[in-house]
Amino acid sequence: MTTPAMMYVHDWRAWQPGRRDTSQPRLSVAEKPAGGHVPAMLRRRLTGIGRALCDMLAELDVDADCPLLYASRHGDGERTLEMLDSLAEEAPLSPARFGLSVHNAIPGVYSIGRGNRRTQQAIAASGDEFAALLVEARGYLAQGEPAVIVAFAEQAIPARFTAHFTTPVDTAAVALRVSLTPAQDAWALTPRPLTSDDTAESRPQPSDLIDWLCGIRDELHCHRPRQAWSLVRAE
Amino acid sequence: MTSELEQELKHLIIDTLELEDVTPEDIDPDEPLFVEGLGLDSIDALELGLALQKRYGIKLEADSDETRHHFRNLRTLAALVEERRTA
Numbered sequence: 001m002t003t004p005a006m007m008y009v010h011d012w013r014a015w016q017p018g019r020r021d022t023s024q025p026r027l028s029v030a031e032k033p034a035g036g037h038v039p040a041m042l043r044r045r046l047t048g049i050g051r052a053l054c055d056m057l058a059e060l061d062v063d064a065d066c067p068l069l070y071a072s073r074h075g076d077g078e079r080t081l082e083m084l085d086s087l088a089e090e091a092p093l094s095p096a097r098f099g100l101s102v103h104n105a106i107p108g109v110y111s112i113g114r115g116n117r118r119t120q121q122a123i124a125a126s127g128d129e130f131a132a133l134l135v136e137a138r139g140y141l142a143q144g145e146p147a148v149i150v151a152f153a154e155q156a157i158p159a160r161f162t163a164h165f166t167t168p169v170d171t172a173a174v175a176l177r178v179s180l181t182p183a184q185d186a187w188a189l190t191p192r193p194l195t196s197d198d199t200a201e202s203r204p205q206p207s208d209l210i211d212w213l214c215g216i217r218d219e220l221h222c223h224r225p226r227q228a229w230s231l232v233r234a235e
Numbered sequence: 236m237t238s239e240l241e242q243e244l245k246h247l248i249i250d251t252l253e254l255e256d257v258t259p260e261d262i263d264p265d266e267p268l269f270v271e272g273l274g275l276d277s278i279d280a281l282e283l284g285l286a287l288q289k290r291y292g293i294k295l296e297a298d299s300d301e302t303r304h305h306f307r308n309l310r311t312l313a314a315l316v317e318e319r320r321t322a
Contacts, residue, residue: 040255040256041274044253044254044255044256045253046251092285092288094256094276094282094285095278095281095282095285096252096253096279099278140242154264178302
C-alpha cells in the first residue's frame with residue numbers, strides 16, 4: 001500500500017544568483033533582481049533577496065489572496081550585525097534599517113505592496129525550517145484554505161560571523177504553492193517513517209530544495225529530530 | 236532658483252533615503268516632501284532627522300509642530316539648516 005500524499009506542489013519559483021541551470025523558466029539567477037512587482041518607494045528598502053521574493057510571490061499568488069508562510073534561519077544577518085556594531089559604538093541606529101531587520105520584514109513589504117491581507121507567518125526553526133513550513137502548511141490546509149504559499153530564504157553567513165556558525169549557507173530563495181488537491185502536473189509530497197539512514201543532514205536549505213525542483217536530485221529528505229516535551233507543574 | 240544648500244539637501248535626501256529612482260531635478264523645492272509630493276513616510280522622517288543631526292549637528296523633537304513645519308518642503312528644510320547648523 002502506498003502512503004497517501006501529505007500535500008501537492010502546484011507551482012514554484014526560485015532565485016539563486018550565479019546558479020548555472022538557467023534554462024529553467026521558474027528559476028532566476030539574476031545578481032540584482034528587479035523587484036518590479038513592488039512600488040518603488042517600498043522597493044528601495046529591500047535588499048536583493050527581498051526583491052527576488054516579492055517578484056516570486058507575485059507570480060505564484062496572482063490574486064494576492066493566499067496565506068504566506070515564510071521561513072529563514074538567519075534572516076538578514078548582515079544588517080543585524082551592522083546594527084549591533086552601531087550599538088557597540090553607541091552610534092544611533094538607522095530607523096529604516098531597524099524597521100527592516102525584523103524577521104517578517106520581507107513578507108510585510110510584500111503584503112503592503114500587493115495588498116495581500118491574508119495571514120502571514122515568519123518562522124525561524126534552528127535549521128528545521130522546511131520541516132516547520134510543511135507542518136504549518138498542513139495546518140492551514142486542514143483548516144480549509146484551498147492553497148498556501150510556502151517561502152524559504154537564506155543569505156550567505158556574513159564573513160565576520162562564520163567563526164560562530166560553520167555550516168556554509170548558499171544565498172537562495174524558493175517559494176511553493178501547495179494544496180491538498182492533486183493535479184496532473186502537481187508533485188506529491190509524501191511522508192514516510194524515519195529510518196536509521198535519517199541524520200541531522202536531512203535538513204534542507206533553500207538551495208537543496210532548488211536542486212530537487214530543478215531535477216538535480218530525485219529525492220529530498222527532510223525530517224525533524226525527535227522532540228519530547230515534559231510538562232511539569234511548578235510547586 | 237535652487238540654492239547651493241538646497242542642492243546639497245537634495246543629495247542628502249536621495250542618498251540617505253535610498254531614493255533609487257529619484258534625481259535632484261525631481262525634487263521641487265516648493266512641493267511637500269512627505270505623503271504628497273515626493274511621497275516620503277514616517278520612517279523617512281526619522282531617518283532624515285538622524286541625517287541632519289549627523290551632518291549639521293541639528294537636533295529636532297521627533298513629534299513637534301515645529302519639526303512638521305521644518306520638514307514641509309525643501310525650502311523650509313534649507314531655512315532650518317541655515318539657521319541652526321553647527322557643523
